[in-house]
Amino acid sequence: MKSCTYCGAGAIYHDRQTGAYLCLAHARLEVTGPRGKAPRPPLTIRPATPADRSRISELAHYFWGEVEVECFGHSYRVDALPAYLACDVDEIIGLASYAREGDAVNLVMLNVLLRWQGRGVGRELVAAVNELARAEGAKRVIVATSNDDLLALGFYQQLGFTITEVLVGKLVEHHGAIEAGLAGIPVRDEIHLELRLKP
Numbered sequence: 001m002k003s004c005t006y007c008g009a010g011a012i013y014h015d016r017q018t019g020a021y022l023c024l025a026h027a028r029l030e031v032t033g034p035r036g037k038a039p040r041p042p043l044t045i046r047p048a049t050p051a052d053r054s055r056i057s058e059l060a061h062y063f064w065g066e067v068e069v070e071c072f073g074h075s076y077r078v079d080a081l082p083a084y085l086a087c088d089v090d091e092i093i094g095l096a097s098y099a100r101e102g103d104a105v106n107l108v109m110l111n112v113l114l115r116w117q118g119r120g121v122g123r124e125l126v127a128a129v130n131e132l133a134r135a136e137g138a139k140r141v142i143v144a145t146s147n148d149d150l151l152a153l154g155f156y157q158q159l160g161f162t163i164t165e166v167l168v169g170k171l172v173e174h175h176g177a178i179e180a181g182l183a184g185i186p187v188r189d190e191i192h193l194e195l196r197l198k199p
Contacts, residue, residue, distance in 0.1 A: 004022055005020040012062075069108050072144055086121045143192075151182070165191075171190055
């Protein structure tokens with residue numbers, strides 16, 4: 001786990017151009033073009049097993065500071081949910097945890113470690129959840145993110161998700177105060193997206 005180059009807090013982004021590791025407070029948004037094709041690591045996507053639960057918990061704490069995630073009016077403990085894991089040989093480098101909710105599969109947590117970001121790992125994890133949802137007869141995959149997470153909003157929309165609802169002030173209610181998010185954007189609102197599945 002890396003620390004922010006500027007303040008020592010937990011880093012969740014890596015600037016490939018400068019080599020800096022960045023926390024939410026020190027990340028900045030900019031529009032750039034491709035910087036060349038990132039090398040693709042050896043990668044496998046597999047379902048999580050009970051033996052993976054401690055690593056899933058570590059990753060949840062690393063990215064979110066907790067294992068409890070609230071979204072769509074439910075509270076989920078991500079280390080108890082089914083998940084797909086992305087592995088580079090034996091190392092777990094990303095995960096997508098999910099829960100069935102009525103006619104939908106809720107993508108509760110999707111994260112990829114810094115070194116592997118930008119290499120298609122997140123897309124493969126979402127594709128695995130989408131395939132499972134189709135196989136189980138779900139009509140859609142849903143996901144929630146926050147108003148500050150412009151990277152996630154862009155990522156999901158590139159994959160065909162559409163915004164279906166904005167719960168204004170929901171995250172302030174959950175956290176008890178406004179927190180600083182990506183690039184200092186105040187974290188206030190829970191944004192819902194969905195992908196309608198074709199049979």
